[in-house]
Amino acid sequence: MNKKHRMFVRMVLASLLRRRSRMIIALLAIVVGATILSGLGLIYYDVPRQMSAQFRNYGANVIFTPSGSSEMNQTEIEKAVAVFPSDKLEGYTPYRYENTKLNNLPVTIAGTDFSSVLKTSPYWHISGELPDADGKALVGKKVAEKFGLSTGDSISLRNSFTITEETDLKDIPDYEIFTDPKTGEKYCDHTLDLKISGILETGGSEEEYIYVTPDDVSYLTLSSRSCDIVEVSVAASKDELKAYLDEINNKSDAIEAKPVKRVTASETTVLSKLEALVLIVTIVVLALTMICVATTMMAVIAERRREIGLRKALGALNSSIIAEFLSEGLVLGAVGGIIGSFFGFLFANAVSMNVFSSTITFRPLLIPAAIIASVAVTGIACLIPIRGAVDVDPALVLKGE
Amino acid sequence: MKLLELKNITKRYGSLYALDNVSLSIDKGEWIAIMGPSGSGKSTMMNIISCMDKPTEGQVIFDGRDITKDSRRKLTEFHRDKIGLVFQQFHLINYLNAVENVMIAQYYHSMPDEKEALEALERVGLKDRAKHLPSQLSGGEQQRVCIARALINSPELILADEPTGNLDEANENIVLDLFRQLHKEGTSLIVVTHDPEVGEVAERVVRLEHGKIISDKKNKQFIE
Numbered sequence: 001m002n003k004k005h006r007m008f009v010r011m012v013l014a015s016l017l018r019r020r021s022r023m024i025i026a027l028l029a030i031v032v033g034a035t036i037l038s039g040l041g042l043i044y045y046d047v048p049r050q051m052s053a054q055f056r057n058y059g060a061n062v063i064f065t066p067s068g069s070s071e072m073n074q075t076e077i078e079k080a081v082a083v084f085p086s087d088k089l090e091g092y093t094p095y096r097y098e099n100t101k102l103n104n105l106p107v108t109i110a111g112t113d114f115s116s117v118l119k120t121s122p123y124w125h126i127s128g129e130l131p132d133a134d135g136k137a138l139v140g141k142k143v144a145e146k147f148g149l150s151t152g153d154s155i156s157l158r159n160s161f162t163i164t165e166e167t168d169l170k171d172i173p174d175y176e177i178f179t180d181p182k183t184g185e186k187y188c189d190h191t192l193d194l195k196i197s198g199i200l201e202t203g204g205s206e207e208e209y210i211y212v213t214p215d216d217v218s219y220l221t222l223s224s225r226s227c228d229i230v231e232v233s234v235a236a237s238k239d240e241l242k243a244y245l246d247e248i249n250n251k252s253d254a255i256e257a258k259p260v261k262r263v264t265a266s267e268t269t270v271l272s273k274l275e276a277l278v279l280i281v282t283i284v285v286l287a288l289t290m291i292c293v294a295t296t297m298m299a300v301i302a303e304r305r306r307e308i309g310l311r312k313a314l315g316a317l318n319s320s321i322i323a324e325f326l327s328e329g330l331v332l333g334a335v336g337g338i339i340g341s342f343f344g345f346l347f348a349n350a351v352s353m354n355v356f357s358s359t360i361t362f363r364p365l366l367i368p369a370a371i372i373a374s375v376a377v378t379g380i381a382c383l384i385p386i387r388g389a390v391d392v393d394p395a396l397v398l399k400g401e
Numbered sequence: 402m403k404l405l406e407l408k409n410i411t412k413r414y415g416s417l418y419a420l421d422n423v424s425l426s427i428d429k430g431e432w433i434a435i436m437g438p439s440g441s442g443k444s445t446m447m448n449i450i451s452c453m454d455k456p457t458e459g460q461v462i463f464d465g466r467d468i469t470k471d472s473r474r475k476l477t478e479f480h481r482d483k484i485g486l487v488f489q490q491f492h493l494i495n496y497l498n499a500v501e502n503v504m505i506a507q508y509y510h511s512m513p514d515e516k517e518a519l520e521a522l523e524r525v526g527l528k529d530r531a532k533h534l535p536s537q538l539s540g541g542e543q544q545r546v547c548i549a550r551a552l553i554n555s556p557e558l559i560l561a562d563e564p565t566g567n568l569d570e571a572n573e574n575i576v577l578d579l580f581r582q583l584h585k586e587g588t589s590l591i592v593v594t595h596d597p598e599v600g601e602v603a604e605r606v607v608r609l610e611h612g613k614i615i616s617d618k619k620n621k622q623f624i625e
Contacts, residue, residue: 003512004515007504007507009506011505014496310492311509314505315506317477393454394453395444395448398490
C-alpha cells in the first residue's frame, strides 16, 4: 500500500471515527435495515421448517402400505424409515387391524406401538392413560359409548376360528371347543381379557377401534403377521418429501410409501401462501430500508457540501470524491450489516418464539448475504446523493452560498 | 516576467456585469492586493484566477498559456498544480487534524508525505499543534494551517481571499509576516481584502468598483 492509499484509508477512517455522532445516526439506519432484512430472511427460510413442525400436530403425513402381496416386516420398515434424516423424522407407528367380537358384536381392534403413537398422532385426546403393557386397551369413544364402557372396566374380546388338523392348540390356555351341529365343523372361541386404561377421543374414525398391543393381537388371532399400515410423521417440505418417498419406493419391493394428501396438500397451500406473504413483506421492508438509508445518507452528504467544495478547490476530481465518500458508505454498510445480522438473528428468534414457540435455525450463509445486501443498499443509497453533491460549485459553497 | 494576464475579462450573470472588460497583468514574485467594496467583483476575479469559474469573455493567460478554453477537468488539474488557496473562513476539514489537513492538498496533487507536511506546519509555527483537530485550534492557528496547506505543493501563486477577515490583530500580524516571508522568497501572492492595513503591506494595490479597475498603484515602500 503506497502513501496515497494509506492517506485514503486514513481519511476514510478519520471521517468514520471522528464524526461519531453523525456516523452513528447513519449506522443506526443501516443497522435497523440490516436487522429487519436479515431477520425476515431468517424467518423466510425457517417458516417451512416451523410450519412443517406445526403441521405435524395434525398427524402423520406419510403412510407405508404393503406393496402387492408382500408383507411389511420390521426389517423392511426400519430400512424405509432410515431414508428420512433423523432430524426430520418425528416418529412412525405401525397398525395391525383385526376383526373380533365384544359381547358377540363385531368390533375392530388395532395393534399398535403405544410408545410412538403420540408422535404420529399428537392430536389424540385420551381420558385415562395409554396402555403400558399387554392386557390393557385404549377404547375409542364410539366403541365405549356403544358398549357403555369407561376407564377401569374389564372387557373380554372373543375370536372364533375353525379347528383343522393343522391347528395347534397346545399353547393356548383358555379355549373352548364347539361343534357346529349343522356342518359338524369344530371351532374354538379364543378370548382375550383386557382392562381399559383410557378412552380415545379424536372426532375421527379412530374412535371406532379398540387399541391394544401387537402381542395381544397376535395372541387373540393366533397369528403374528406383520402390520397393515405404518403412519410416519416427517417434518419436510413438499419437494423433500417427494424425494424421500421416491427413494423408498425405488428401494423397497415390500413397501409402498405414499403422502397423506389431505395433510400434505393443505400444508403446501398454507406454506406457499405464508412464504409469499413473508417474501412480499421482505421486499417492502427492503425498499423502505433503502429509502430510509438513502435519506439518511443524503442528509449526511448534504451537510458535507462545503467539504466537497473544498476538496474540489484543492484539486480533487469528481471520481476521487465519489470514491472517498462511497468507501465511507461501504464501510458503514459492512459494519451495519455485521451488527444487523446479529440483531436480525435475535429479532427472528423473538418472532419465532412468539409465533411458533421454538427457536430459529441459525443459517450462517445469511450473515454474508446480509452484509452484501447492506453494503449494496448503502452503496446505492450513497451514490445517488454523492453524484449530485460532486456537481457543487466550489466557489459558491466556499463563499457559504 | 509575467505570471498571469487577464485580457479584457468580462463576467456576466444575466444582465449584471460582475467584471466589465478588466485587464490585469501580474509578474512572477509580485504581491498584489485586490481591494474594493462588496459587489465590486473581487470574488469573481478571484474565482476566475483560481480556475473555479470561467469568464464570459476575454482570456486568462497563466504562465504564457491560455487556459480560458480548457475543460473543467484540465482547469482543476491546472489550478491544483499552480495555485494555493487561502480562505477567509479557513475551510479546514473538521475531522482531520492539522497535519492531515495539509497532507490532503498533497494527496490531490501528487503523493502525501507526513514529513513534508510537518515541515510546512513548522514553517507557520504550528509543528507542535500537528495532531490537533481544527476545533482545538484558535482562528489564527487555523488560518496558519490553511496557509501551510496552500504552500505544501510549492505553488506558483498563492491566492488569499480575505485571509485576515476573521482574525484578531495579533493573528493578522502573524499571517502578514508569513506573506512577507513568502514574498521575500519569491512566491507570487494575490490577496483579496477589505482591510486597508493588508492592502498597505502589499507591493501593489488594485482597486475594483462596479466590475472595473479604478486604480492600480504600487505601494510607496516598493517604489525604488
